[in-house]
Amino acid sequence: MILDYLILALHSLRHRKLRSWLTVVGIIIGVAAIISLITVSRSLESTIQEQFEQFGANRILISAKGFQGPGTLSQSLTTKDVETIEKISGFEYVLPALFRNGEVKHRGETSFTLISGLPADSFEQFYADMGVELDQGRTIQEKEKYTAIIGSRVAKEMFSRDLSVGSKIIVNKGEFRVVGIVEEIGNAQDDNQITISLETAREIFNEPERVDTIIAQVKSTSDIPLLQEKIERELERKRRDTNFQVLTASQILEQINQVLGVMQVVLVGIAAISLLVGAIGIMNSMYTSVLERTKDIGIMKAIGARNSAISQIFLIESGLIGLGGGIMGVLLGTGLAFLLGSFSQQAGFLLIIKIEPMVLILGLLFAFVIGMVSGILPAYQASRLKPVDALRYE
Amino acid sequence: MTPLIKLENAHKIYHLEGVDVPAVNGLSFTIHQGDFVALMGPSGSGKSTAMNLVGCLDVTTIGAIYLGNQNTKNLSESDLAQIRGKKIGFIFQTFNLIPSLTALENVALPMLFQQVSRRQRLQKARKLLEMVGLANRWQHLPNQLSGGQRQRVAIARALVNDPEIILADEPTGNLDTKTGNEIIKLLQELHKQGKTIILVTHNPELTKQATKVIQLRDGKVVGG
Structure with a gap:
């Protein structure tokens, strides 16, 4: 019916x-x-x-309060804070990172992009943990200076001629040799990044002490809340202020x-x-x-x-x-x-x-x-x- | 013998802007099985209202209408619909076919409301269209048919649930004489087959076929 x-x-x-x-x-x-x-x-x-998840749930990020993203100014963290955190046990490694907007030149062309500096001796492990794969070349080696790993867009789109392994680029007046090109990640910010060693970044940006973000890789995920608390307590004790924030991946998410x-x-x-x-x-x-x-x-x-x-x-x-x-x-x-x-x-x-x-x-x-x-x-x-x-x- | 239809002092009063207007005013008559009744009267005499009451399309204000032994006053709207569907076949002056349905679907429609299966419905509708001489017109929409053809579709539709009573309200009013005569002939044919026919008309010519004539004036029976 x-x-x-x-x-x-x-x-x-x-x-x-x-x-x-x-x-x-x-x-x-x-x-x-x-x-x-x-x-x-x-x-x-x-x-x-x-x-x-790719970035890793096993990570705690420490940054200065008010630090809302790469390149913004904040009351900075310093290498002292890195040392404070390194003294706490339970981490696989503790990485200080420096982020700056830099001027990039290649064959007379100029561009601006995000430059990140990471300790030269940590690249291998950090890239493995982040799941970052290189399309060409290799990572930066220990004690190596003035070498750079570039994002896929830096290689293909930033300049009229494509960059490849071995290309020379000038970042803030320092001459760098491209040693690796990261596989395309899919978002503009990552793909436009140039990564260099922290030591060279300190030289070209004239930042001997400053640290923008501290990445603390924990050994066991279950320790994260405890370690987060410890970091907060120790930093507060040493710095005698609370101008910093300690975030876990899940909190950011x-x-x-x-x-x-x-x-x-x-x-x-x-x-x-x-x-x-x-x-x-x-x-x-x-x-x-x-x-x-x-x-x-x-x-x-x-x-x-x-x-x-x-x-x-x-x-x-x-x-x-x-x-x-x-x-x-x-x-x-x-x-x-x-x-x-x-x-x-x-x-x-x-x-x-x-x-x-x-x-x-x-x-x-x-x-x-x-x-x-x-x-x-x-x-x-x-x-x-x-x-x-x-x-x-x- | 119990009459098929019996009106007992039926009144229908309309309330128009605070004034009571009686449309039928104490109407009483009986119709027996097999009658061919002509319901006559000038316009305003109450024949349409009488037809509506007999056809269970409306209920009385005062008085009673019996279908067999059943007092229709006590029935719900749903029961009345059921009676209309099963016992009464309507033929209207303006045909009243559903414009969006084909001739076949129009004829089959009353069976849908009686829960008849689709196959049976179409079978029977086709047979009846054949009977009224429209076997090859079943796919046409009403506006693709002539007046006479539409009225034949309406007659086929009226017959589809095998009703006891055929209620025809001025069925030839919108047709030319020749086509009208054909329709009346069809009604006579149905009468011969044993149907009770009630023909509402103001045309005295048509009453010749009737076995009984009921004359209405001012909502009352005046002769017959």
Whole structure:
């Protein structure tokens, strides 16, 4: 019986093609917006999560308070702080890092990018722990000076001629030899980086003492909370201030996810509003349909249709609008998410779009339910029409 | 013998802007199985209201209508729909086909509301279209058919649930004389097959076929 009502509803939708389509478009836009926004923000979350996992959960990062990213000024940490931390047991190694924006020259061309300095003797292990693979060349060796490892974009895009192993570049007046090129990571910041040894970085930037970030690799993940506390206590005791922050990877991830969560709520809220507008569109269309088909309703009642049959026909009709809009919206939304993903990749932000079947199914179901719910009032009104009055309607 | 339909002092009063307007005013008559009744009267005499009451499309304000032994006053809207669907076949002056459905689907529609399977519905609808001479028009939409053809589709639809009563409200009103006569002939044919026919009309010509004539004036029976 439901199948027959479905056929009746389809007939009626086909009979007022343009209006049906316009109504469906309202739902398509709403569902597509929701699906693409949820997919993109969840993909963003998982991409970041993966990067952090790659970065390593076994790490504690110590930086000066207010240090919001490479290159910003802060009340700095110094080599003394590194020594303080090195005295605490439980670490595999403790790496001081220096980050500066530097001027890079090659064959008369000038560019600016992030220069990071890491102790020369730690490259091998650090790259292995970070999962960084070299595309060409080798890492910087112990006691080596004025050699550089460059990101894939530095090699291919920074200058009109590609750089390769052995190329000479000038960073802040110091001449460096490229010894390695890192495999493409996928995000602009990493791929545009030039890494040199900490010792040379201190020379060219004239920073004998300063440390921007201390990376402390712990031996066992379960010790992280304890070690974090110890670092905080020791640094406070030695420095006699609290102008530093000690973060674990999971804490950083948590902070980012918090921001993403707020973003997600806002975006989905906006999409939900458009879906609500779509729902009102369905309701409007269904009311018009009831009015338009008052006579048909009278006829159907005269030939034996019960109130329940009439309301079912109208409910199925509005449900169909919802479902149809839902299907197309899910397809469009998925397409949009992929499009956004590829745009962002081109722009240099790593974003791997992951389609979650659950999100798609929920989107569909949601659209169907919205269609049905918007149809309830019009369907009820249609079913309550008196046959005599409805038949007389012209 | 219990009459098929019995109206007992039926009143239908409409409330229009605070004024009570009686459309039928103490109507009483009986119709027996196999009758061909002509319900006559000028416009405003209450024949349409009487037809609506007999056809269970409306209920009385005062008085009772019996279908067999059943007082329709006590029935729910759903029960009335069920009676309309099973016992009564409607033929209207303006045909009242559903414009978005084909001739075949229109004819089959009343069976849908009686939970008849799709296969049976289409089979029977086809047979009836054949009977009214529209075997090759089943795929046409109403607006692709002539007036006479539409009325035949409506007759086929009226017959599809094998009702006891055929209620025809000015069925020839929108048709030319020749086509109208064909429709009346069809009704006569159905009468011969044992259906009870109630023909609402203002055309005295058409009452010649009737076994019983009920004249209405000002909502009351005046002769017949």
